[in-house]
Amino acid sequence: xxxxxxxxxxxxxxxxxxxxxxxxKPYFELNLKVTQKDRTILNFFQMHYGGYVMxxxxxxxxxxxxxxxxxxxxxxxxxPYLIVKASQAKLALEFQAAKSxxxxxxxxxxxxxxxxxxxxLMKQMKRVNGR
Numbered sequence: 001x002x003x004x005x006x007x008x009x010x011x012x013x014x015x016x017x018x019x020x021x022x023x024x025k026p027y028f029e030l031n032l033k034v035t036q037k038d039r040t041i042l043n044f045f046q047m048h049y050g051g052y053v054m055x056x057x058x059x060x061x062x063x064x065x066x067x068x069x070x071x072x073x074x075x076x077x078x079x080p081y082l083i084v085k086a087s088q089a090k091l092a093l094e095f096q097a098a099k100s101x102x103x104x105x106x107x108x109x110x111x112x113x114x115x116x117x118x119x120x121l122m123k124q125m126k127r128v129n130g131r
């Protein structure tokens with residue numbers, strides 16, 4: 001099953017790190033998406049990894065997306081089977097590990113360095129994704 005999900009995600013999925021502003025400070029977030037016309041396989045992703053499936057009426061597609069803990073679990077599970085998105089998955093897991101470490105400490109020089117590292121990983125993800 002994991003190899004099937006990995007193959008499907010390799011072809012139809014998207015791994016992204018996005019920057020938002022929250023109370024004047026940058027906030028970086030890991031995001032996974034799979035887009036399909038037929039909702040069936042997306043329901044399978046949702047059943048096994050949580051998240052939600054929404055419908056985009058303008059594009060007439062369904063989109064599965066998930067929260068961070070589920071995204072990390074999914075990427076951890078399928079990483080050994082990924083080919084096309086192996087580098088994105090690796091960056092995403094490194095990004096989330098850095099972000100998790102940041103929340104364990106106080107606002108020190110280490111936290112600032114981690115925030116800078118997150119920004120660098122986000123830029124690397126954009127480059128790997130061809131954006």
